[in-house]
Amino acid sequence: MTSTKESIINIADDLIRRRGYNAFSYNDISKMLFVKNAAIHYHFPSKSDLGVAVIEFHIQKVEHFIKRVAPLSEPEKVEEFLNIYDQIQTNKKVCLVGTLATDWDTIDEKIQQKLTVFVTIVGDWLTSVMEEGLKKGTLTFKGDPRTRAMLIITSIMAAAQMAKIMGSESFKSVKNAILNELNRR
Amino acid sequence: MTSTKESIINIADDLIRRRGYNAFSYNDISKMLFVKNAAIHYHFPSKSDLGVAVIEFHIQKVEHFIKRVAPLSEPEKVEEFLNIYDQIQTNKKVCLVGTLATDWDTIDEKIQQKLTVFVTIVGDWLTSVMEEGLKKGTLTFKGDPRTRAMLIITSIMAAAQMAKIMGSESFKSVKNAILNELNRR
């Protein structure tokens, strides 16, 4: 992949998670890269193509993450997972799923499909971590593993959004609460 | 207030929570009301004015809600609160806070301020419900009341967003998990 193509994806990712899908334009990207907007259209004919590429980039990143944390214990895996959102929140962004969910009815079907794949990968992984933790006794929680996984994802996702409004403190307390909840009593 | 002005707020509210703040225009509203876009500008000179009015409308609604549920028990109050999101999710919308949080960096400072007020009202109310529930023993949870309140708000808010991607089932399981968590063991 050319460096320009990679840069476009990186900038688009940043803009989507900072300002929302409908608030960024090819012009924003082209100005930042000192090229013309047609150059962006050369690499990604339509905005939807770019949107799909951004999600694919995230799928790659999460698959790499899953491999990286594989040797860790279940509580450590959860903590590493929450640390991703820590970074998102520190950089005053929100998570990709959150932004695109609120723009859902305005995004192309191809983007919707890719996002569903992304959420499925993350959801399945965290569910398996919950299952393992329950079996080994390293994690304690009520309800089934899938629901617990969804509860963690939704909480931390919205906590990053809430931090935009109420500041970092609200994020940190929610993050710690999720962690405490899972600890053995 | 004129019926047109009320209609504009209602339609804007619907569009914001269905498509996002940056994906709706005065033209969308004017077409639905069979008036010209200048008519919308007559009632709300700028889009920010309309945005502020929509949040004020929500503040009114939540203040009415708080009065309505005042005689109920704490578990009932929480359940009624979650039922609001049930309706949001059924109508394939998301909550106002969620959408505007993801668009935060693109919205006017006046809208940001009003949204902070709205979140503070809801947060303070749910915190007081948590405090009461803890004191009376009608609610069981770990951690402090404010954090628990934020955890409930973030979970249910993001669950409505997640439902857009993964369907109603994910919402229902998260909602039930929140309720189960608070029940006396």
Next chain:
DNA sequence: AGATCTACTTACTTACTAGTAAGTATTATA
């Protein structure tokens, strides 16, 4: 050396955005 491919630029189109100035019909007020 000529042809082709890559990564663009130039120059444009169509459509829509928020917003405004000036005019008008209807209703309320003094």
Next chain:
DNA sequence: TATAATACTTACTAGTAAGTAAGTAGATCT
């Protein structure tokens, strides 16, 4: 009954959006 306020319409502006057709400089292949 004249005046003024209300709730619009008509007709426009300046700016920006996504997207495209045609051309070009430089590298790569044959």
